[in-house]
Amino acid sequence: MTPDQKNLVTATVSTLREHGVALTTHFYRRLFEHNPELKNVFNMGNQQNGKQQTALAMAVLAYAENIEDPSVLVHAVTKIGHKHVSLDIRPEYYAIVGRHLIASIGEVLGEAATPELLDAWATAYGELAGLMSGLESGLYQHAANQEGGWTGWRPFTVKQRVAESAEITSFYLYPNDGGRVADFQPGQYVSLRLFLPELNLFQPRQYSLSSAPNGEYYRISVKKEAGNPKHPDGMISNRLHDFVAEGGIVELAAPAGDFTLATDKPTPVVLVSGGVGQTPLMSMLEHLVTKESSREVVWVHGSRNCQVHAFREPVAQLAAKYDNVQQHIFYDTLAPGPEREGHYEGIVDLPSLSGGTLLPEADYYICGPAPFIRKQVQDLAALGVPRAAIHFEEFGPATLSV
Structure with a gap:
């Protein structure tokens, strides 16, 4: 990009903040x-x-704000690249998206969208x-x-369903071809695709892998998402719970994601989760x-x-079996009865x-x-924990800034 083109993109920042x-x-x-x-x-x-x-809108704004030095967006770009690979996004899609994005800028900004501005955004x-396609090509190659x-x-077969709680069920997924499944880094997810007759569409969703790598199967643990007047029921989560029985077929993309355990370090690990975020x-x-x-492991949920x-009992059993594992559980309301060590009433409060x-x-x-992630990050920062030691994953599109 030329300096003039960068200046034109930067000049749209205030508009993107207001109308992104x-x-x-x-x-x-x-x-x-x-x-x-x-x-x-x-x-x-x-x-x-x-x-x-x-x-x-947040991604476009961030790119415009950092057009002089896009390297500061490496983490965000990597996260998006993993998501794209999990959805089987291919290079040819970028041309389609780019054509409609530039046209949309012109149609929304009207007379303010000069040919020079549109050309600058097309170049940007x-x-x-090109950066995204190169990153994703490497991820595809690694997966293959x-x-x-x-x-x-x-295609994968659901060989076992296990109710983990009143809302969450685990699905044990084995490849239909009888082959091995790729190992993954603890913390990664898979994309799962189902056909929804009511929409006449395939729909993908990302679900964290909830077990250690084993080479034979993947386990996902899915919360049945009840809707409300503002948000509909979870399309795929409800279909998995209500219609995909043992023996059912789903389609998976290879594991992806950059929220992963640093397995090469000897330092302690503190795992902090809310709800289905524990997967x-x-x-x-x-x-x-x-x-x-x-490594010392602290489980806070x-x-x-x-x-x-x-996973209430499995985690409790691990904490009882291994001296280096301890757990702390927070409930909104504690049930009446004798106090249990490591159980607290209220929200997670580090x-x-x-x-x-x-x-x-x-x-x-x-x-x-x-909101849970934001509170924990702020509390840890107030306790003096370095930002580089704090890692978090937001389910769904990335909208969180902490």
Whole structure:
């Protein structure tokens, strides 16, 4: 990009801050009108609730704000690249998206969208698309080259369903071809695709892998998402619970994601989760105990009550079996009865834990709803934990800034 083109992109920052969501909403409407086949790629639930439009608006704004030094966006670009690979996004999609994005800028800004401005944004988008395509090519190659690896969509059979709580069920998924499944890094996810007759579309969703790598099967643990007047029921989560029985077939993309346990470090690990956010952390915990790691592990989890608390007994058994594993459980309301050690009433509150629970030099892995993550990150920062030691994963489109 020329200096003048960068200046033109930077000049749109204030407009993007004020009207970014209007722009991206127009973009998606245009995209799906002209290329309805892409509805099979995008999460239409996140289109309905507006999360995808907000996430894209934030991404476009961040790119414009950092056009002079896009290297500061490496982490965000890597996260998006993993998501794209999990959805089998291919380079040819970028041309389609770019055409509609530039057209949308022109249609939304009207007379303010001069030919020079549109040309500057087209150049900026082309550079970003080239960066993303190169990153994703490497991820595809890695997925295909490892034992049991693949690209695209691969059919899997549900061989076992296990109710982990009143809301969460685990699905044990084995490849239909009888082959191995690729190992993954604890904390990663898979994309799962089902056909929804009511929409006449394939719909993909990402689910964290909730067990340690084993080479034979993948386990996902899915919460049945009840809707409300503002947000519909979970399209795929409800279909999995209600219609996909043992013996049912689903399609998976290869494991992806950059929220992963640093397996090469000897330092302590603190795993902090809220609700179904514990699923990627279960994979981390199981990996550590399977490998008989000597690292100190602290498990901190918050749930509404014991009925909806998944993996309650398995984690308690691990804490009882391994001296280097301790657990702390927070419930909104404690059930009447004798006090249980390590159980607390209220929301997860890390500063209230003492006695060596928050370990020096530990890495903290956090997963849960956005407000939950924000609170934990802020509390840890106030306790003096370095930002580099705090890792978090937000389910769904990335809208969280902490």
